[in-house]
């Protein structure tokens with residue numbers, strides 16, 4: 001089975017596993033742009049020692065290209081019971097031109113989830 005066949009996607013407002021990509025400002029070519037990727041934005045995802053989001057990766061594919069560039073990756077290491085890492089990746093990027101941001105999130109029980117967001 002190909003990895004593309006096991007990637008899941010859905011409407012993030014109805015599915016708690018979907019990574020939600022938010023550009024925290026206007027896109028300007030070559031200027032810093034803060035980007036947040038959060039899992040469980042509308043419906044919180046469990047964060048327990050048995051069930052958690054292990055990591056989020058963020059990619060950028062410039063328009064006109066088929067080759068994604070990995071921008072950032074966050075691994076979440078604390079899943080309770082008392083100490084927790086929230087599944088939120090926040091970074092700043094500088095992009096040369098409009099394109100697509102893609103995020104992938106991994107839940108230890110429910111697999112790999114993807115989403116995309118156009119920038120610029």
Ligand SMILES: [Fe+2]
Nearest residue numbers: 051107109110
């Ligand atoms: Fe899950």
